[in-house]
Amino acid sequence: SQKIEQNSEALNIQEGKTATLTCNYTNYSPAYLQWYRQDPGRGPVFLLLIRENEKEKRKERLKVTFDTTLKQSLFHITASQPADSATYLCALGRSGGYNKLIFGAGTRLAVHP
Amino acid sequence: DAMVIQNPRYQVTQFGKPVTLSCSQTLNHNVMYWYQQKSSQAPKLLFHYYDKDFNNEADTPDNFQSRRPNTSFCFLDIRSPGLGDAAMYLCATSREGTGGPPGNQPQHFGDGTRLSIL
Numbered sequence: 001s002q003k004i005e006q007n008s009e010a011l012n013i014q015e016g017k018t019a020t021l022t023c024n025y026t027n028y029s030p031a032y033l034q035w036y037r038q039d040p041g042r043g044p045v046f047l048l049l050i051r052e053n054e055k056e057k058r059k060e061r062l063k064v065t066f067d068t069t070l071k072q073s074l075f076h077i078t079a080s081q082p083a084d085s086a087t088y089l090c091a092l093g094r095s096g097g098y099n100k101l102i103f104g105a106g107t108r109l110a111v112h113p
Numbered sequence: 114d115a116m117v118i119q120n121p122r123y124q125v126t127q128f129g130k131p132v133t134l135s136c137s138q139t140l141n142h143n144v145m146y147w148y149q150q151k152s153s154q155a156p157k158l159l160f161h162y163y164d165k166d167f168n169n170e171a172d173t174p175d176n177f178q179s180r181r182p183n184t185s186f187c188f189l190d191i192r193s194p195g196l197g198d199a200a201m202y203l204c205a206t207s208r209e210g211t212g213g214p215p216g217n218q219p220q221h222f223g224d225g226t227r228l229s230i231l
Contacts, residue, residue: 004155008153031217032217034219034220041224041225041227042224042225043117043119043203043205043222043223043224043225044156044203044220044222045222046219046220046221049217049219051217089155089156093217100158100161100170101158101220102155103155103156103157104155105153105154105155106153106155
């Protein structure tokens with residue numbers, strides 16, 4: 001069955017450092033991948049979308065890579081700030097035919113001053 | 114601001130007593146989704162409406178139903194809630210191309226309704 005793995009343990013980093021979160025998947029061939037941020041008690045908020053033919057996408061301090069050979073996406077936050085503390089979810093989708101997003105359980109990021 | 118609004122934010126119901134959660138959107142998106150999210154777990158898609166077309170996930174229990182009376186509103190009905198249905202219920206929308214299934218577009222989420230079962 002399809003499986004998405006994100007680190008279940010929280011990632012703790014110091015303010016100003018780069019945070020790197022990992023999303024691995026198996027038994028799936030996504031056409032695109034999305035990253036969302038979720039704060040406690042709130043709904044997910046869309047951050048970035050990357051397609052299978054794109055290696056890298058950037059938006060301000062955020063960078064996403066997508067390696068379909070390794071079946072992995074990396075999500076980077078540079079110059080991290082305490083306000084970046086949240087849970088980050090990856091979600092995979094396929095084009096063509098019936099389509100839906102499959103979400104990972106997310107990784108909690110804590111940025112310490 | 115255009116947004117997705119879920120009411121109520123917190124809902125308490127009794128075991129077996131029907132409950133309805135509501136979602137409204139001002140984004141004029143053609144697709145609306147309902148997800149169930151339990152603590153520290155991934156959001157799980159229950160069903161979605163593509164315009165007026167209802168699409169149920171294969172593993173969504175019959176206990177869960179949905180209605181979409183117009184573009185702006187969507188409801189989640191739980192006919193006989195069990196203890197295992199306690200969760201956060203998230204509504205989301207997206208604007209998808211005409212003539213095709215959903216996908217490849219960002220989804221816009223409401224802040225959810227946290228459902229507790231007594």
